[in-house]
Amino acid sequence: MKLTPGKLAGLQRVSDKRGVIAAAAMDQRGSLQKSLAKEKGGDITDSMMEEFKSLVTEVLTPHASAILLDPEWGLPAAKRRAKNAGLLLAYEKTGYDKTGPGRLGDLLDHWSARRLKEVGADCVKILLYYTPYDPKDVNDKKHAWVERIGDECRANDIPFFLEFVGYEEGTDEKGVDYAKKKPHIVTESMREFTKDRYGVDVLKVEVPVNMEFVEGTKSFGGQKAYTKKEAIELFHKAASVATKPFIYLSAGVSNAEFSETLELAGETGVKFNGVLCGRATWKEGIPVYAKQGPAAFRKWLETEGVKNIENVNEKLKAATSWFPIYDVEPAMAGA
DSSP states (O other): OOOOOOHHHHHTSSSOSSSSSEEEOOOOHHHHHHHHHHHTTTTHHHHHHHHHHHHHHHHHHSEEEEEEEEEETOOOHHHSSSOOEEEEEEOOOOOOOOSSSOOOOOOOOOHHHHHHHHOSSEEEEEEOOOOOTTTOOOOOOOOHHHHHHHHHHHHHHHHHEEOOOOOOTOOOOTTTHHHHHHHHHHHHHHHHSGGGOOOOEEEEEEEEGGGGBTTTTOOOOOOSBHHHHHHHHHHHHHHHHHHHHHEOOOOOHHHHHHHHHHHHHHHHTTTOOEEEHHHEEEEEEEHHHHHOHHHHHHHIIIIIIIHHHHHHHGGGGOOOGGGGGGGHHHHTTOO
């Protein structure tokens, strides 16, 4: 598969020299506002959201190949990223439609792929809640939605990152029953959106297991959904259906758990192409910012935050380059 010049340039800007995506994520909006407000015991203003995102971006991007931000509060932060770091911008509204089934997403009213590119985005990111267990009618809407965005990104020659998050209505998604369904949900989502019709350039995926239920890991919480051997097989099964590069998201787990997850991914030998890691790097700094203010938060980021991102980077030695998937010569990639 060959990439068009704009897509190739955009992907290179968010990757390291090896062709691995070592990106930080700071596009959280509704959930971040709630977490900050809870710790602060009061309202969180627009300027606080901008300040929080700017501090994370400033301190962590020297250690990342890119940062994912949102155009609502993240544009001031984008200007403060390190020169080495590319920029991904989110195109969807925070949250989803709660009035009907299917957790349907929506695009930001005042933005388009063209406009995101105009303000400096190297790549466009969309979040989609998806499960193969949903009714055909619901998933058909989602397929058409992703096709439209894929066509828009093609027309503007900008890479399209699709992040999908599995779910099941009425189930504890952190519980053991969901953990048993998760491998199938992740694998079938990857199988669907790797198809060319969607125009997705990079799949941003959950790991196919919940580490808390993998027997024999440090993250194991005592209830088993899979043995370590089964977990390794599930990593392989999910990876085997992807024809496009894919990167893992941290899904809000702790830094220790995400590091162990990447360690296991490395052990399995699956060819994943990097990460987009958000909360596993900075979420423990939320109470620091809310209670002690920006200077204390900066200090926390410079010590704990940097340590967290370095932990993840260390595990990324096991990641493989996306260059061969898109027929890019490494020498050309550096050009």
